[in-house]
Amino acid sequence: MGALHGGHLSLVEKAREKASRTVASIFVNPTQFAPGEDFDTYPRDPEADISKLASVGCDLVYLPTVEEMYPDGNTTNVRVEGMSDLLDGVYRPHFFYGVATVVARLFLHAQPDVAVFGEKDYQQLQIIRRMVRDLGFPVDIIGGETTRDADGLAQSSRNLYLTADERIAAGALQAALHRASVRLAIGVTPSVALDEARALVTAAGFRKLDYISLVDPDTLLDLPDVPLAPGTVARLLGAAWMGKTRLIDNISATR
Structure with missing residues (x-):
């Protein structure tokens, strides 16, 4: 969702090991935010993000608009039942349904052979793996190791x-x-x-x-x-x- 840090860039580097061309999407997804959460204030700096991605050899940056991701009159969503309602899903019941929906659409737009997601968001990674298996997306999902600061804090x-x-x-x-x-x-x-x-x-x-x-x-x-x-x-x-x-x-x- 932008505001890229070393953890994001490590995912690009892992993707480059697995594929001849690497694409990164940047999209602050409104369906992941509940009313009162930080959608409007979520850090955004696309120019800096693009520069960081270029520095690690990313070939293409995809920056869709909300209208491209959610066409007018949209009523279609993706739900991974069960796993989405545990752990973080208890406290953010909307969140993983928004994740599954937007990732499914990004896969259809970019049509990747492999996709790399960080293990820091472990529940998200496992939900995406389940969605890919259940819906038959021809995408190999790879987990990227959590990048940490010197004191152990996961970068976010x-x-x-x-x-x-x-x-x-x-x-x-x-x-x-x-x-x-x-x-x-x-x-x-x-x-x-x-x-x-x-x-x-x-x-x-x-x-x-x-x-x-x-x-x-x-x-x-x-x-x-x-x-x-x-x-x-x-x-x-x-x-x-x-x-x-x-x-x-x-x-x-x-x-």
Whole structure:
């Protein structure tokens, strides 16, 4: 959606490894925003974004208008049921239906062979994978590793909203998830590891914690409250508010 940072550019670099031509779309999608959210104030700087994309070898930038993406009288939408209503979907029930709809349209417009989406938005990545499988899009979906600052904070366009003090404290979300992953790896039950992580996030100064959850990486369903069996691969996801900024993050958890 623009306001590009190093994480976005890393996706372009990964795409260039997989394809002979690379296209990036920039579109602040209105159907992902509920009334009162930051659609009008979402950071936009298309000229700077285009320059950044050119610097990493992107061949084409697609900047559709709202009218091109949503023709007058539009009544067609894409819904990935179930997965869209978990985790972030509880707090932003409109969000992933807007994502699925706009990504389906972008695929039809650009007709890519492969598409790269960041693992930072892990739920979004898994929902797009499900949509592609269910609808038969001939697109190979590739996950790009989360790009982080030195203190572990996942890079995000909304990090621009953080004050200097909030930015210092925000790294605690990733630190709490990392500690939970270490605890799970030694056999601590999920409820204990997650409660510890929630306490760390609250103590760091986050004003509201939406969730910290341990889920199956494919279905996004909560795992049972028993120690992870050896060889288990799970996913830890969290969302919390630092000041007026909602931050999300996730990491793998294994035993």
